[in-house]
Amino acid sequence: MTILYKANPERGMQWAQHFAQKAPDVPFRLWPDIGDAAAVRYLAAWEPPADVMQTFPNLEVIFSTGAGIDQFDLSGVPQHVAVVRMTEPGIVEGMVEYVTQSVLTIHRDLFDYAALQRERVWREMPLRAASTRRVGVLGLGMLGTAVLNALRIFGFDCAGWSRSPHEIEGVACFAGADTFDAFLARTDILICLLPLTEATRGIIDKQVFGTLPKGASFINVGRGPHVVQQDLLDALDSGQLHAAILDVTDPEPLPREHAFWTHPRVRLTPHIASATRPETAVEVVLDNLRRHRAGLPMIGAIDRTRGY
Ligand code: NDP
Numbered sequence: 246m247t248i249l250y251k252a253n254p255e256r257g258m259q260w261a262q263h264f265a266q267k268a269p270d271v272p273f274r275l276w277p278d279i280g281d282a283a284a285v286r287y288l289a290a291w292e293p294p295a296d297v298m299q300t301f302p303n304l305e306v307i308f309s310t311g312a313g314i315d316q317f318d319l320s321g322v323p324q325h326v327a328v329v330r331m332t333e334p335g336i337v338e339g340m341v342e343y344v345t346q347s348v349l350t351i352h353r354d355l356f357d358y359a360a361l362q363r364e365r366v367w368r369e370m371p372l373r374a375a376s377t378r379r380v381g382v383l384g385l386g387m388l389g390t391a392v393l394n395a396l397r398i399f400g401f402d403c404a405g406w407s408r409s410p411h412e413i414e415g416v417a418c419f420a421g422a423d424t425f426d427a428f429l430a431r432t433d434i435l436i437c438l439l440p441l442t443e444a445t446r447g448i449i450d451k452q453v454f455g456t457l458p459k460g461a462s463f464i465n466v467g468r469g470p471h472v473v474q475q476d477l478l479d480a481l482d483s484g485q486l487h488a489a490i491l492d493v494t495d496p497e498p499l500p501r502e503h504a505f506w507t508h509p510r511v512r513l514t515p516h517i518a519s520a521t522r523p524e525t526a527v528e529v530v531l532d533n534l535r536r537h538r539a540g541l542p543m544i545g546a547i548d549r550t551r552g553y
Pocket residue numbers: 311312313314336340383384385386387388389406407408409410421438439440441442444445466467468492493516517518519520553
């Protein structure tokens with residue numbers, strides 16, 4: 246009943262230590278030291294090997310070491326193999342920090358002050374109340390909901406959009422394609438926290454930028470392919486969009502010649518908005534292993550027909 250880890254090797258060492266402390270009876274191995282491939286029932290991976298079922302014929306569960314599973318090619322993975330995304334609390338905390346600082350950067354005009362600093366201009370701009378700034382989050386799952394709960398504390402006028410209806414205290418919740426335009430039209434700062442699926446690939450395009458109020462800003466912490474990148478550049482250059490903070494791009498790493506690198510109203514980070522914390526990740530995986538063995542549903546198991 247081996248669990249095999251195949252992701253960042255440095256974090257893998259930490260996973261190994263936590264497994265040894267918390268579950269010394271569970272055989273844990275680090276890729277590429279796979280041992281007896283037939284004994285591998287559980288794989289914790291960011292990118293599984295291409296021939297995963299040929300290599301590990303007795304695989305029962307693939308755990309993503311991240312919150313997303315879009316990096317998995319599941320075409321050769323039979324339905325009886327469960328796929329589980331990461332739901333440990335460290336990912337949530339990191340994302341709340343990143344998005345909060347990004348919203349505050351935009352809200353407190355720090356793009357404009359950076360431009361003034363480049364010109365050596367000491368000029369004050371009017372301070373706006375958070376209650377007059379309309380924030381909208383695409384995706385009301387584990388991360389979108391946590392982000393909105395943090396932003397509400399500052400008094401922002403909060404809304405969210407999801408596939409199915411949600412109720413979150415103090416948040417105007419919109420659901421489904423029919424409400425998309427109404428959600429966008431009331432959004433000054435748009436945050437993408439959707440999973441990447443066939444339904445969400447390229448969802449943020451010129452139509453979306455055109456429906457946002459003029460001068461809105463955009464934060465992408467979902468996935469690069471959610472966005473039509475040329476439409477984003479056009480919206481920034483026409484002034485329709487004020488600024489963009491991008492933690493994810495397509496491709497990653499972003500090629501050196503890409504216009505995002507030098508655009509004065511784009512701030513880039515290399516997909517670091519959040520990261521799995523080994524200690525709590527191991528606890529979540531162990532809990533799911535117990536659940537799986539007891540025939541209970543695992544926390545974070547994805548629905549393969551929905552793609553998330
Ligand atoms: P969840 O699965 O918990 O939530 C996904 C949300 O998106 C749900 O509210 C879901 O709606 C909504 N959604 C999915 N498809 C659609 C659609 N077609 N139309 C409208 N709404 C839709 O995911 P998480 O919150 O845990 O994570 C979201 C994403 O964040 C990850 O998939 C990953 O891509 C990204 N991420 C990025 C990180 C980074 O460092 N940049 C770190 C971690 C995650 P419903 O509630 O109705 O099902």
